Amino acid sequence: MNFELIGVLIRLRYKLLWANTRTRNGKIALFFAGYLLLVMVIALLAAGGTGAGMAAIRSGHGTQLAGALLTGIFVQGLLASVILGFGMAAIFSDTELRRYPLRAPERRVTRHFLGIADPFWILFFVLDLGIAFGLYLFGAGAFWYGLLAVLLLFVCNYIAARVLGMLVQRLTSQKFGSMLMLAMIMCVGMLPAMLQPVFKKNPALWEGVKRVWQITPPAAAGVAMTHIDFSALLALGAIVLWTAALLAFLVVLERRPPKAAVVYATKVVWSDRMDRLGAIFGPRLGPLVANWLRFYWRNNRFRTIYPLALPLAAFMLYIFSRQDAKHSPFGGPLQAAFAVFGIIGFIGTGQFAVNQFGYVGGGFRRFLLLPTDTAAAFRAGSYMFVSMSGVLILPAAVLWAVFAPIPSSAQMLAMLVGCSVMSLFLFHGVALWTSILGARRGTYKQALGNDLSLAGNVVVLGGTLAWIFVPQLAIRTDSTGLLLSYWWVTPLLAAAALVFYIVSLRFTTSLFRARREELMALMEGKG
Amino acid sequence: MDAPTAAIRMTGLAKRYGSVTAVENLSLEVKPGRIFGFLGPNGSGKSTTIGCLTGILDPTAGEIEILGQRFDADNVAIKRRIGVMPETLGLFDPLYAHEFLAFVARIFGLDEATTRKRVTELLDALELTEPGKTLAEYSTGMRKRVAFAAAMVHSPEILFLDEPFESIDPAGVALMKQWLRRFTEQGRTVFMTTHVLETVERVCHDVAIITKPGKLVWQGDVSVLANDGKLHFNGQEFDALEPLFLHLTGEKYKDLDWL
Numbered sequence: 001m002n003f004e005l006i007g008v009l010i011r012l013r014y015k016l017l018w019a020n021t022r023t024r025n026g027k028i029a030l031f032f033a034g035y036l037l038l039v040m041v042i043a044l045l046a047a048g049g050t051g052a053g054m055a056a057i058r059s060g061h062g063t064q065l066a067g068a069l070l071t072g073i074f075v076q077g078l079l080a081s082v083i084l085g086f087g088m089a090a091i092f093s094d095t096e097l098r099r100y101p102l103r104a105p106e107r108r109v110t111r112h113f114l115g116i117a118d119p120f121w122i123l124f125f126v127l128d129l130g131i132a133f134g135l136y137l138f139g140a141g142a143f144w145y146g147l148l149a150v151l152l153l154f155v156c157n158y159i160a161a162r163v164l165g166m167l168v169q170r171l172t173s174q175k176f177g178s179m180l181m182l183a184m185i186m187c188v189g190m191l192p193a194m195l196q197p198v199f200k201k202n203p204a205l206w207e208g209v210k211r212v213w214q215i216t217p218p219a220a221a222g223v224a225m226t227h228i229d230f231s232a233l234l235a236l237g238a239i240v241l242w243t244a245a246l247l248a249f250l251v252v253l254e255r256r257p258p259k260a261a262v263v264y265a266t267k268v269v270w271s272d273r274m275d276r277l278g279a280i281f282g283p284r285l286g287p288l289v290a291n292w293l294r295f296y297w298r299n300n301r302f303r304t305i306y307p308l309a310l311p312l313a314a315f316m317l318y319i320f321s322r323q324d325a326k327h328s329p330f331g332g333p334l335q336a337a338f339a340v341f342g343i344i345g346f347i348g349t350g351q352f353a354v355n356q357f358g359y360v361g362g363g364f365r366r367f368l369l370l371p372t373d374t375a376a377a378f379r380a381g382s383y384m385f386v387s388m389s390g391v392l393i394l395p396a397a398v399l400w401a402v403f404a405p406i407p408s409s410a411q412m413l414a415m416l417v418g419c420s421v422m423s424l425f426l427f428h429g430v431a432l433w434t435s436i437l438g439a440r441r442g443t444y445k446q447a448l449g450n451d452l453s454l455a456g457n458v459v460v461l462g463g464t465l466a467w468i469f470v471p472q473l474a475i476r477t478d479s480t481g482l483l484l485s486y487w488w489v490t491p492l493l494a495a496a497a498l499v500f501y502i503v504s505l506r507f508t509t510s511l512f513r514a515r516r517e518e519l520m521a522l523m524e525g526k527g
Numbered sequence: 528m529d530a531p532t533a534a535i536r537m538t539g540l541a542k543r544y545g546s547v548t549a550v551e552n553l554s555l556e557v558k559p560g561r562i563f564g565f566l567g568p569n570g571s572g573k574s575t576t577i578g579c580l581t582g583i584l585d586p587t588a589g590e591i592e593i594l595g596q597r598f599d600a601d602n603v604a605i606k607r608r609i610g611v612m613p614e615t616l617g618l619f620d621p622l623y624a625h626e627f628l629a630f631v632a633r634i635f636g637l638d639e640a641t642t643r644k645r646v647t648e649l650l651d652a653l654e655l656t657e658p659g660k661t662l663a664e665y666s667t668g669m670r671k672r673v674a675f676a677a678a679m680v681h682s683p684e685i686l687f688l689d690e691p692f693e694s695i696d697p698a699g700v701a702l703m704k705q706w707l708r709r710f711t712e713q714g715r716t717v718f719m720t721t722h723v724l725e726t727v728e729r730v731c732h733d734v735a736i737i738t739k740p741g742k743l744v745w746q747g748d749v750s751v752l753a754n755d756g757k758l759h760f761n762g763q764e765f766d767a768l769e770p771l772f773l774h775l776t777g778e779k780y781k782d783l784d785w786l
Contacts, residue, residue, distance in 0.1 A: 267658070268625050270643055287633040291619070298621040298661075366617035366677075368583045370634045371606040444620065513600070517584055524615055 002102060006110045009092065009100070013114050062140045067214075067222030069131055074157050074218040077124045081161040082168055108254070116158045125154045132225050140226040145236070149224035152239040156217045159246045166253045172300060182308050186315055217242045281383060284372070288380035289387075296384070299359065299444060302352060309348035309392055314399065316340050321405060333405045334412065334480050335471050341416040342467035344396050345423025346389055346431075350463065353385040353431035354456040357523055358442040364523040368516060375509040378435070382505065386428050393420040406480060411487035418490030425497035427463050429504040434459050436511050441523055531595030534559040534685055534716035535580065540589035542575050542741070549575040550741030553589070557733070562707055562717040564731035564749070566724070566768075568776045572741025573720040574614045577689050580718070581611045594684060607635060610683035612691055616674040620663035624655045624673050627662060628680055635681035649676040652702065667694040675703060686710065688719040692726055704730050724768045728752050734768065736775050744775045 092114060097107040115121075132146035171177040199206040213219050215238060223235035274297065278290025296302045320336035346353070356378065357364055367377035397417050401408045438455025452460065512519075535557040542550040550572040557563045567573050578584035580591060582600035591598045593605050619627055625646055632642040650656055653672040662673060671694050678686055686707070692700045707717050707730065721727060727734060728749060735746040745760055749768060757764040758771050765771040 268623075268647075270625075270629065270639075287630055291622075291630050294626065295619055295621060360619065362615040362617055363619040364617075365583060365613050365615055366619070366631075368600070369581060369606070369611045369613065369617060370631075371603045371636070372634065373603065374582075374600055520583070 001109065002106050005100060005102060006106065006113055009097075009110055010113055010117055013092075013117065062135065063222050063226045065222075066131060066135055066225055067219035070128065070153065070218035070221050071213070071216065073124060073127050073131075074153070074160075077121075077157045078161050078164055081120070082165045108251070112158075112162070115162065116155070121154070121158055124157060125150070128153055128221070135225045141224070141232065142228045145228065145232045146225045148236055149221040149239065152236060152243060153217055153221040156239055156243040156246065159243060159250055160217075163246050163250050163253065166250070170253075172304070179304055179308060182304055182312075186312070277387075281380070285376065285380050285383065288370075288372070288377050289384050292377075292381045292384040293388075295360070295363075296352060299352075301446065302349075305351070306348040306388065309344070310396060310399070313340050313344050313347060313396060316343065332480060334483055337400065337404075337416055338419055338471040339467050341393075341396065341400075341419040342423040342471075343464060344389075344392055345420045345425075346427035346460075346463060348392055349385040349389045350427060350431070350460045351452060351456070353382070353389075353428055354434040354438070354459050355440055355442065355452055356381045356385070356431070356435040357519060358440055358451070359444040360523055361441070361444070362524055364520050368520070374516060375512040378432075378512045379505060379509065382428060382432055382435075385431070386424060386501075389424055389428070390421075393417060393424070396420065409484065411484050415484065415487040415490050418487075418492075418494045421494035422490060422497040423463075423467065425494065425501040427459070429497065429501040430459050430463075432501075432504045432508040433511075436508055436515055436519065439519055439522055441525060531559070531592075533557060533592070534561075534594060535563075535718060536592040537576075537580070538590045538592075540576065540579060540591065540741075541587045542572070542579055542584060543587045548740040550579070550586075553737070553741050553743055555735050555743055555746055557716060557718055559716050560711050560714045561732040562711050562719065562730055564727040564734040565718060565720045565737070566722075566727065566734060566772060567720075567737040567741075568739065571737050571739045571776075573737065574689055576737075576741060577611075577613070577687050577718070577720065581609065581613075581687050582606060583613070607681070608683055609685045609687060610678035610681065611687045612671075612674045612678040612689060614689040616670055617677075618662045618670060618673060621661055623659075623661055624650060624665075624676075627673060628676055631677045632680045637681060645680055645682075646676075649680060653699070668696060668699065671695050672699060679706070683715070685716045685718065688717065690721055691719055692721060692723060700726075724772060728768050736772060738776050745771065 092111065094107055094111065097110055102110060128150045129147075132141075132150045135141055136143050136146050168181060171181050199209075214223075217239045220235040220238040220242075224232045224239070227235070272294075274290045274294045275286075277293060278286040278288070280286070281289045317333075317336060317340040320339060321333040352358075360367075368374065370377070397413050397420075400416060401413060404412075434453070434455045438453040438459075440451060440453040440456065442451035450457070533556040536555075538554045540550055540553040541548070553572075553576060565573055565576065575584065579586045580593070580598075582598070582602070585600060593602075594608060596602065596605055598605050619630075622630070628646040628649060629642050632646060633639075637645065653676055655669060655672055655676070657669075662670060665673065671691070675688070675691060678688065691703065695703070704726075711717060711732075719731075732748065732750050733746070734749045736744050738744050747758060749758065752758065752767065757766055758768065759765075760771060760774065763774070765774070
C-alpha cells in the first residue's frame with residue numbers, strides 16, 4: 001500500500017480546500033464555517049457530547065441513553081451526508097486517481113481516506129467522542145473501550161453513508177427514481193407519528209423493535225462505552241461485523257456501476273410543449289424562456305422537486321393543521337394554510353431561482369453572444385421561474401376549496417391566493433439579487449445535495465422558515481371570521497410584492513450587465 | 528451609403544482586470560472579404576480581444592468599429608450580423624444538437640421554415656446526425672462542430688472563430704476550410720485565432736501577431752507565401768510563418784539534462 005502517496009493526496013485535498021478561501025465567496029464561507037464550527041463544537045460538546053454523556057449516567061439508564069444519543073448522531077450523519085450532500089464530495093474520482101501510480105485497492109483506500117478526512121465527518125467524530133468522554137468521566141466504562149467504540153462507530157457511520165449514498169444515486173438515476181426517493185423521504189418523516197399509536201396498542205411490537213435496535217452499531221457502541229466486561233468486547237465485535245458487512249457491500253456496489261436508464265430520442269422534434277409555452281412570452285423572449293424551460297426540465301433535481309411541490313404542500317398542511325386549535329401552534333387550519341400557501345409561491349422553483357445561472361456552465365457565454373439586450377436571458381429565466389411557480393397556485397386554491405377542513409369562501413380563497421402571489425413575487429424578486437450577488441457553480445447532474453451559496457441557502461431556508469413562523473407569531477387570533485374580515489390585506493400585499501419584483505428586475509438588469517464578466521468566470525469555473 | 532473600408536477596426540483597445548493588463552493599446556484593421564489570422568502565444572490576450580470584439584467583455588479603453596458602426600455589448604443590430612464560435616463553445620449540455628441550433632437560429636430572427644432547413648442541412652453536412660445524443664454526450668470534436676454550426680446558422684457577415692480547428696478530424700477541418708473560403712469569396716470576413724501555423728499559411732489572407740499583454744507586434748499579408756514570397760520584419764526575411772512567429776514571440780531553448 002502506497003501510504004506516502006495517499007498522504008500526499010490527502011494533504012492536497014486540504015490544500016484545495018484552503019485554496020478556495022482565496023476567492024471572496026470562499027473567504028465569507030470560511031468565516032461562517034469557522035464561526036459555526038466553533039459554536040457547534042462548544043454547543044455540541046456541552047449539550048450533545050460530554051454533557052449528554054454525563055446526563056445519561058445521571059439518569060440511571062446510561063447504556064440506553066448513550067445508545068439513543070449515538071443513534072441520533074449516526075442517523076443525522078447519514079441524512080446530512082446523503083440528502084444535503086455534506087461530506088460526500090469526492091475530490092478525486094477513481095478515473096482521476098488513475099493518473100497516479102496507484103493500484104485499484106490503493107485508489108479505493110485513497111478515495112475513502114479522503115472522504116472520511118472531510119471536516120464534516122470530523123465534527124461527528126467529535127460528537128461521538130464527547131459522549132464517550134462524558135460517560136468515562138462519570139465512571140461508566142473504560143476509556144480505551146470507549147475510544148475504540150468511537151473510532152469504529154465513526155468508520156461505520158462513514159461507510160454506511162457511502163452505501164446509502166450509492167443506493168440513492170442508483171435509485172435517482174432511474175426514471176421516476178428521484179420522485180420515488182422524495183416520496184420515501186416524506187413517508188419516513190411521517191412514520192414516527194403513524195407508528196406511535198400502533199406501538200401503544202401493541203407493546204410486544206415495540207419490544208421487538210428495541211431488540212433489533214440493540215444490535216445496531218450505535219446501540220452496540222453505547223454498550224461498549226458503558227461496560228468494562230465481556231459484553232463491551234461483544235459490542236465492539238458487533239460494530240466490526242457491521243462495518244465489515246457494509247464495506248463488502250460498498251465494494252460490490254463500486255464494482256458494479258449503475259446503468260443509467262437513458263431514453264434516447266429517435267426523431268427530431270422541432271416544436272414541443274416547451275416552445276409552445278415559451279411562445280406566450282412573444283417572439284423576442286419566447287425562445288429564451290423555452291430554452292430555460294427545456295434546460296431545467298431535463299435537470300433531475302428540478303424534475304424531482306417541481307412535481308412534488310403540491311403533494312409536499314398538501315403534506316405540510318396536513319401536518320400543520322392536524323392538531324386541534326388548542327394545541328396547534330398556528331391556532332387553526334386557516335392560519336396553517338397561510339403558511340402553506342406562502343410556501344407554494346416558491347417551493348417548486350426556489351432553489352433554482354436563487355441561483356439561476358448555477359448550472360449553465362459554459363453556456364453562460366452564449367447568452368452574451370445573442371442579439372438581445374445583455375440581460376434578456378436573465379429576465380427570461382426569472383419569468384420562467386415565476387410562471388412555473390405561479391401555475392401551482394391555481395390548483396392549490398382549487399384543492400383547498402374542495403378539501404379544506406373548514407368551509408371555504410371567495411374571501412378565503414382571495415386571501416390565500418393573495419398570500420401565494422405575494423410570496424411568489426417577493427421571493428423571486430429577492431432571487432434576482434441572489435442570482436447575481438450570491439451565484440455559485442453547481443453540478444447539473446447531481447440529483448440530491450446542496451450546491452447553493454450561503455446567500456441562496458439563507459433565502460430558501462429563511463423564506464420557508466419565515467412562512468412557517470411568521471403566521472404563528474403575527475396572527476394572534478383563532479377566529480376565522482375575524483381573519484376573513486381582513487381578506488383584502490393579502491391581495492394588497494401581493495400588489496406591493498409585484499412592485500418590488502418589477503423594481504428588482506429593473507435594478508438587477510443593470511447589475512447583471514455590470515457583473516456579467518465575473519458571473520461568466522464563475523460559471524466557467526475560473527472565478 | 529458607401530461600404531465600410533474595414534470590416535473590423537479597433538483603436539487603442541485595452542482590457543485590464545485590476546492591475547493585470549490582458550490587452551494593451553491594440554489597434555488594427557481587418558478588410559472585408561479576408562480570412563484574418565490572429566496569432567499569439569498562450570495568454571497573450573487573443574481570446575480577450577475576441578471577447579471585446581463580440582460584446583462578451585467590456586473594453587477598459589479604446590474603440591471598436593464593426594461593419595462601419597461603433598460596437599459595444601448593447602449593439603444588437605451588429606450582433607445580429609456576426610457569428611461567434613467562442614473558446615468555451617457556449618453550449619447548453621442537456622440539449623440535443625438540433626434543439627440548440629434551432630434556439631440560436633430563432634433568436635437570430637430566422638423564420639421557422641428557414642430554421643428547420645438550415646439546421647437540418649448543417650447537421651447533415653457536419654455529420655452531427657447521431658440521434659438521441661445530448662450535447663453533453665458528444666465528443667470534444669463533435670461539440671466543436673456544433674459550436675461552428677451555431678456561428679454559421681444565421682449566415683453572418685463576420686465570423687469570429689476562437690481555435691476552430693483543434694480537436695476536429697481532418698475531414699471536418701477540410702470541410703470547414705472550404706466553407707470559410709466560400710464565405711470570404713462572397714465578401715464576408717473571418718477573424719480567427721489558432722496555434723496551427725501551417726493552417727494559417729494555407730487558409731488566412733492576413734495575419735496579426737500579438738505578444739503578452741495583447742500588444743501588436745506584426746501585421747501583414749501571408750498569402751504571398753503561396754507564391755514563394757517572403758514575410759518581412761525589421762529588414763529580415765522569413766520564408767514561413769513559424770520562424771517569424773518564433774522570432775517575434777521569443778524562441779525558447781532550454782535543455783533538461785534528465786530528458
